[in-house]
Amino acid sequence: MADFGGTDLEAFRAEVRAFVEANFPASLKGKNPMMREERAKPTPDMEAWRKAVGERGWGTPTWPKQYGGGGLSPAEARVIQGEFARAGAYNPIGGMGVMMFGPTLLEYGNEAQKAEHIPPICRGDIQWCQGFSEPGAGSDLASLATKCEDKGDHYEINGSKIWTSGAQWADWCFCLVRTDTSKKHEGISFVLFTMHQPGVEVRPIPLIAGSSPFCETFFTDARAEKKDLVGPLNGGWTIAKRLLQHERSGLTGAGGSGMAGGAKSLEDMAKDYVGVDEQGRIDDQDLRMRIARNAMDWRAFQQTAMRVMSESKGNSGPSTASSILKNAGTQLMQEKHELALEVMGHQGLGWEGEAFKPEELAAVRGWLFGKAFTIYGGSQEVQSNIVSKRILGLPDLTQSK
Amino acid sequence: MAVLTEEQSMLRDAAKSWVQEKSPVTAFRKMRDSGAELGYDAAAWNEMAEMGWAGVIIPEEYGGSDFGYLSLGLILEETGRTLTASPLLASALGAASALVLGGSDAQKQAWLPKIAEGSAVATLAVDEGPHHAPDKVATTVAGGKLSGRKVFVLEGMAADVFVVSAKAGDAIELYLVKADAPGVSRQRLSLADSRGAANVTFENVAVSDADKLSGGSALLEKTLDRARAGISAEMLGAALQAFEVTLDYLKTRVQFGQVIGSFQALQHRAAKMFTELELSRSAVEAALTAIDNDAPDVPELVSLAKAKMGDTFHLVSNEMVQMHGGIGMTDAHDAGFYLKRARAAEAAFGNQAYHRDRYARLQGY
Ligand SMILES: Cc1cc2nc3c(=O)[nH]c(=O)nc-3n(C[C@H](O)[C@H](O)[C@H](O)COP(=O)(O)OP(=O)(O)OC[C@H]3O[C@@H](n4cnc5c(N)ncnc54)[C@H](O)[C@@H]3O)c2cc1C
Ligand SMILES: Cc1cc2nc3c(=O)[nH]c(=O)nc-3n(C[C@H](O)[C@H](O)[C@H](O)COP(=O)(O)OP(=O)(O)OC[C@H]3O[C@@H](n4cnc5c(N)ncnc54)[C@H](O)[C@@H]3O)c2cc1C
Numbered sequence: 197m198a199d200f201g202g203t204d205l206e207a208f209r210a211e212v213r214a215f216v217e218a219n220f221p222a223s224l225k226g227k228n229p230m231m232r233e234e235r236a237k238p239t240p241d242m243e244a245w246r247k248a249v250g251e252r253g254w255g256t257p258t259w260p261k262q263y264g265g266g267g268l269s270p271a272e273a274r275v276i277q278g279e280f281a282r283a284g285a286y287n288p289i290g291g292m293g294v295m296m297f298g299p300t301l302l303e304y305g306n307e308a309q310k311a312e313h314i315p316p317i318c319r320g321d322i323q324w325c326q327g328f329s330e331p332g333a334g335s336d337l338a339s340l341a342t343k344c345e346d347k348g349d350h351y352e353i354n355g356s357k358i359w360t361s362g363a364q365w366a367d368w369c370f371c372l373v374r375t376d377t378s379k380k381h382e383g384i385s386f387v388l389f390t391m392h393q394p395g396v397e398v399r400p401i402p403l404i405a406g407s408s409p410f411c412e413t414f415f416t417d418a419r420a421e422k423k424d425l426v427g428p429l430n431g432g433w434t435i436a437k438r439l440l441q442h443e444r445s446g447l448t449g450a451g452g453s454g455m456a457g458g459a460k461s462l463e464d465m466a467k468d469y470v471g472v473d474e475q476g477r478i479d480d481q482d483l484r485m486r487i488a489r490n491a492m493d494w495r496a497f498q499q500t501a502m503r504v505m506s507e508s509k510g511n512s513g514p515s516t517a518s519s520i521l522k523n524a525g526t527q528l529m530q531e532k533h534e535l536a537l538e539v540m541g542h543q544g545l546g547w548e549g550e551a552f553k554p555e556e557l558a559a560v561r562g563w564l565f566g567k568a569f570t571i572y573g574g575s576q577e578v579q580s581n582i583v584s585k586r587i588l589g590l591p592d593l594t595q596s597k
Numbered sequence: 598m599a600v601l602t603e604e605q606s607m608l609r610d611a612a613k614s615w616v617q618e619k620s621p622v623t624a625f626r627k628m629r630d631s632g633a634e635l636g637y638d639a640a641a642w643n644e645m646a647e648m649g650w651a652g653v654i655i656p657e658e659y660g661g662s663d664f665g666y667l668s669l670g671l672i673l674e675e676t677g678r679t680l681t682a683s684p685l686l687a688s689a690l691g692a693a694s695a696l697v698l699g700g701s702d703a704q705k706q707a708w709l710p711k712i713a714e715g716s717a718v719a720t721l722a723v724d725e726g727p728h729h730a731p732d733k734v735a736t737t738v739a740g741g742k743l744s745g746r747k748v749f750v751l752e753g754m755a756a757d758v759f760v761v762s763a764k765a766g767d768a769i770e771l772y773l774v775k776a777d778a779p780g781v782s783r784q785r786l787s788l789a790d791s792r793g794a795a796n797v798t799f800e801n802v803a804v805s806d807a808d809k810l811s812g813g814s815a816l817l818e819k820t821l822d823r824a825r826a827g828i829s830a831e832m833l834g835a836a837l838q839a840f841e842v843t844l845d846y847l848k849t850r851v852q853f854g855q856v857i858g859s860f861q862a863l864q865h866r867a868a869k870m871f872t873e874l875e876l877s878r879s880a881v882e883a884a885l886t887a888i889d890n891d892a893p894d895v896p897e898l899v900s901l902a903k904a905k906m907g908d909t910f911h912l913v914s915n916e917m918v919q920m921h922g923g924i925g926m927t928d929a930h931d932a933g934f935y936l937k938r939a940r941a942a943e944a945a946f947g948n949q950a951y952h953r954d955r956y957a958r959l960q961g962y
Contacts, residue, residue, distance in 0.1 A: 334922050336852040359923045403926055404918075404933030469727050480728075482950035537940060538948065541727035542749040545941050549787040551796055560789050564933070567918045568926050575922060577862050594853040594860075 208272055212254075212279040219248040225284040230291075236365040246288040250319035255289020259298065263310055264318035291362070293317035293324040295446040297370050300439040304386075304427050313368075313388070325391065326443075327357040327371035327413060328436065335578050336594075337372070338381045338433060342415065344373035351387060351425070353395070353418040359572070363398040363411035366391050370439075371420075376430050386432035389420035405564035406547075443573045444522040460555075462487055462532060466539045483538065490531050497524050520587075523579045526569035533563040599882040605668050611648065612675035619644060620681040622931050628682060629791040629934075635755045636793020637682040645676075646715025651689040654823075655697060659709035666690075666823065667885040670830035677834025680938055682792050684718045686831060687751040691824040692719030695760045695771055698819055699810035704773060708758060721824060722747035722759040722774075722797055723817070729947040731817055736763040742801040743772060744780075751945070753795025754785050760810070761799065762817055769814040772804050779803070790934075790941040822899040825946045826884040829899075829906040832942045833874075833881050836910040839917045839935040840870050846921055857920075866916060873909040880905045897959045904952035907943040914939035 221241035229242060238246070249255045252266065257273035259265020266273070280287060298317045301310060316322035333340040342355030353373055363369070369391055376383030391398075395418030400408035427435050460468075463478065466487055471479040478484040501521060536559045537544040544559055546552030570576040584590040601609065620641055628638050645651065653669040655661025669690055676685060693712050696705055696719070711717035723731050725747060736745020743763055750759070759774045759781075774781060780802035783795040810816060844867060847858030857863055884902035887895045914936040918925040925932040943949065 329923065332851075334852060335857075336854075339852075339854075402928040404928055404936065406928075480950055480954070482953055538944075538950075541729075541944055541948075542724065543727045545749075545788050545790065545944060547787045547789045547791070549785075551784055551786050564789075564936070567915070567936070570919060571922055571926065576919070577860070580862065594855075 205271060205275060209275050209279060212276055213282075215248075215252075215254075216279055216283045216285055219245065220283055220285045221245055224286070228286040230286055230288065242288065245285075246320045249288050250321070253318050255287050255320060256294055256298065256318045259302065259314070259318060263302070264315035289318065289320040291323050292326055292370075293322065296326070296439050296442040297324045299442045300370075300435060301426065303438065304435045308423065309388075309426065322367045323362065323365055325360050325363045325366035325369050325413075327360055327363075327369045329357060329359045330355070331358050335575055337436070338384065340372055340374060340384065342371070342373050344375050344385060344387060344420070346375075350422060351420040353387070353389070353415045353420060355415055357413040357415075359401075359410050360398070360413040361410045361572075363391065363413045364400050364408075369396075369413075370426075372432055372436055375432075379430070381433045382430055384432040384436070385429055386426040386435045387420045388424040388426065389418060393419060395419060403565065404567070405561045407561075407565075440574060444579075447522060447526065447569065447573045462535055462539065463491070465536065469539050469541060469543070483535075487535055487539075490528060490535055494528050494532070497521075497528055500524070520583060522573065523570075523576055523583075526576070529569055530566050533559070533566045537563050598878070599667060599886065601671075604664060605671060608653075608664065608668055609671040609675065612650070612672045615644070615648065616675045616679050616681060620676065620679055622679045622934065625680045625682060625791075625934065626931075633793075634785065636752070636788075636791065637684065637755070641681070642683045642685075643715060645683055645685060646713075649713075650685060651715045652713030654690065655693055655709050655713045659705050660713035661709065665889040666826060667882065667889055669827065670881065670885040673827055673830040674834035674837075677831035678838040680835060680934055684715075684720070684752045684755060686824070686827050687720040688712055688718045688756075689715075690827040691721045691751070691820065692758070692760045694823040695721065695810060695816065695820040699771060699812040699816040701807075701811070703807070704810065708773070711757075717757045718752055718755045719758045719760065720750055720752045720756040721820065722750045722753070722761045723821070724749055729944070729951055731762065731821055732769070732814070734762050734764050734769055736761065736799065738763045738765040738770065738772065738804060741803060741805060743774060743799050743804045744801055746796065746798045748796045749786070749945075750783075750795050750797050752793045753783055753797050754793050756795075759797065760820070765809075769817060771810040771812070771816055771820075773808045773810065774799065774802055774804065788941060790937040792938075792941065818896065821946055822895055823888060825899050825903045825952075826881070826888055828942055828945055829881045829902045830885065832906045832910045832939070833877055835935060835938055835942070836877070836906070836913045837874060839910075839913045839932075840867075840874060842931065843867070843870075843913075843917045843920050850922075863920060866920075870909075870913050870916060873912060877902075877906045877909040897956055900947075900952035900956040900959065903947060904949045904956065907949040907952070910939040911943060911949075 221244060223241050224245060253259065253261065253264050254266050254276050257266035257268040257276050258270060261267030294317060298314060301313060305313070328337060330340050330342060342353065342357065345352045357371070367390065368388060370386065370388050373385055373387055374383055375385040395416050397414040397416070398411040400411050402408045403410070466478045466483065470483060473479050478487065504521065540556055540559060543552060543556045546557050546560060548557060581594070585592045624638065624641065649662055650672050652661030653664045653672065654666060656663050673685065676683065689712060693709065696708055708717060708719060712719055725733065725735055725745065736743065736747065743761065745763060747761065750756070756776050758776060761772045761774050762769055763772055780800040781797065783797045786794040786796060788794055847863055847867060848856055850857045880902040884898040887898045917932045917935055921930065921932050924930050947955070
């Protein structure tokens with residue numbers, strides 16, 4: 197790897213800046229369609245931006261170049277992030293493939309699997325969904341029952357998954373299946389298959405926030421190719437746990453952006469909606485103190501995230517501290533959503549219509565969707581169990597892993 | 598539970614069985630799905646009125662039963678359980694209180710019998726900004742014309758008459774303004790909790806002394822305290838139901854080969870919610886009883902009830918979603934309804950921060 201003296205980085209920064217200037221469509225400035233349903237129906241500008249970034253592998257900057265990644269250092273990746281942010285540009289390469297599946301496959305996949313599945317993720321051509329949870333297997337994920345049978349030249353899958361985010365827009369699924377009913381954790385395998393086949397049916401489930409970003413997913417004699425078994429047969433649990441670690445650190449990272457109420461800070465919003473006293477303080481002492489506490493906790497959280505990053509020197513993968521980061525970060529985010537709603541008062545209760553500003557409606561929807569942060573990717577309780585057991589060395593009363 | 602008279606017990610039992618039979622949460626869901634303009638089911642409201650619920654705090658001479666606020670609170674607790682949306686709170690409690698306390702005989706004659714039989718809906722139009730601030734009034738009455746804009750008016754679309762706070766000179770006064778009076782226009786609000794509400798604009802609406810209630814800002818505060826206590830009772834019912842549904846889930850949902858209620862992490866939080874609900878019930882009943890007794894400490898007891906109840910409903914509604922896991926995030930489950938109702942009810946007539954501040958001020962610190 198190159199020496200990251202300032203000059204190299206500055207040259208790289210200039211290169212990224214020029215690229216963004218040349219390729220980022222002005223119509224997308226300040227927007228982030230990645231988290232929304234509109235990603236499923238991209239505009240020509242969105243497509244152009246995705247292709248430009250995808251071609252260079254800059255959406256997955258630290259992934260190996262041989263599989264379509266950027267092959268860059270973490271420092272260079274931060275330069276890209278910084279330059280995108282500066283220009284009001286989003287990273288058009290995202291989703292579960294980037295956040296959790298890709299890193300896991302890079303670690304556990306064989307050469308052929310990496311060569312086939314990683315490049316389309318880097319280009320943003322293929323979207324992945326996560327077929328883990330089932331109606332009877334949520335926190336107790338290892339009790340999953342979706343059956344997978346060896347049919348000689350392929351696997352056949354029967355059963356159903358639930359809460360499958362984005363299944364209605366996904367091209368492929370990474371799925372946990374039962375390949376041995378006589379054992380719990382050691383009877384689970386990790387397989388990949390296309391969602392575009394007759395044996396797969398998805399039914400979107402409306403959320404309390406109004407949209408339907410997740411689904412019930414049914415498999416009736418669905419087919420997975422033999423080559424798409426990741427890791428050994430019945431060896432899927434280890435891989436799943438690794439993937440969940442990536443999911444958790446990804447969810448935590450999401451905390452820095454996408455806060456309720458758009459670009460304006462909570463304290464500035466509070467000044468607008470609540471008013472200020474003669475000294476410029478938010479004119480509701482109780483609310484003001486709670487906003488300050490959230491802001492201070494948030495800083496401590498960010499300091500912790502930075503410390504974890506420097507301690508792991510950026511190259512040993514997610515550390516055990518990712519467990520505390522998920523709970524700490526998601527709770528602070530939820531608290532902030534609640535505060536945003538309270539700041540807006542009556543205006544923070546709207547569902548739709550012209551009586552409310554777009555950012556007010558977005559705050560309400562964001563607050564509602566945010567309730568999922570402490571449920572998915574391992575609930576807050578499951579995270580606390582993991583911390584108690586793994587880090588604090590306390591005994592376990594369940595078989596959670 | 599407060600010690601009830603025989604009449605109160607009967608009223609509560611009647612409310613309990615009617616709500617369970619005629620107005621379960623599925624009825625609220627149906628109303629929501631239909632996009633009902635009024636934000637409530639008119640047929641159900643008629644039934645409630647026929648049972649006399651709209652006249653509970655109205656004197657007998659004006660068509661009511663004069664059973665008092667604790668009695669109405671018992672009904673609101675039951676309707677709150679299933680999130681029953683109706684003008685009971687805004688009209689039969691809020692606006693009716695203003696008329697009972699500050700109306701002339703003619704004003705009472707004109708409105709109270711109709712409110713009691715449910716044929717007219719009245720409501721308070723007080724707030725003008727995003728936060729409850731009854732003493733910040735920009736609406737004015739001058740030269741016999743009332744002008745201003747009121748927001749978040751509960752049942753504002755259904756209302757036949759508004760009780761409007763307005764500044765006449767330096768003094769805050771309450772005026773009765775008919776919804777069909779020239780110069781009144783309203784904008785329906787589509788709220789997360791699906792209840793009926795509107796922003797109402799008054800443009801040079803003609804008012805006279807005959808439309809003015811007597812009592813000024815003191816009447817406004819007394820009226821608001823009644824509305825706050827009433828909504829607290831409704832919140833108590835909703836929070837209790839949310840808790841019971843959640844408790845039930847803890848006893849039935851199995852993960853790791855055991856019901857999730859066997860995990861102490863959840864048990865202790867259930868015990869905490871139960872504790873808060875008991876504390877809240879005491880505060881709510883004390884406020885309603887103080888109103889019935891016309892006790893001098895009504896304001897502080899009401900602020901206590903609204904703040905305590907707000908915190909408890911906030912907690913329980915969040916826990917309801919969290920403890921249900923994925924299913925609690927779905928629209929098909931009721932948890933989201935309780936969560937949305939909680940925040941709307943918290944904001945109405947002053948949130949927890951407002952009432953903690955008011956409590957401290959009333960106590961002299
Ligand atoms: C918006 C959203 C998106 C999702 N996307 C996906 C997806 O794409 N793919 C996928 O596979 N899954 C997805 N999920 C599912 C998610 O991972 C599960 O909801 C989660 O694991 C919890 O499982 P559950 O819903 O069955 O709740 P349960 O496991 O039934 O939990 C109910 C409650 O019990 C608590 N609990 C359970 N066990 C314990 C214990 N041992 N100690 C203490 N408390 C406990 C839980 O924390 C929770 O509060 C998504 C969920 C949501 C809400
Ligand atoms: C000021 C004082 C006065 C007392 N007076 C008397 C008296 O008059 N007569 C008398 O007989 N005793 C008395 N006690 C003793 C008291 O009853 C015990 O201290 C108490 O029962 C806890 O027992 P322990 O000290 O052995 O702590 P432990 O039982 O060892 O508890 C240690 C910690 O673990 C927690 N814990 C224990 N079990 C559980 C569980 N199942 N779930 C979750 N958490 C748990 C406890 O809450 C505590 O935080 C007194 C104690 C104090 C501090």
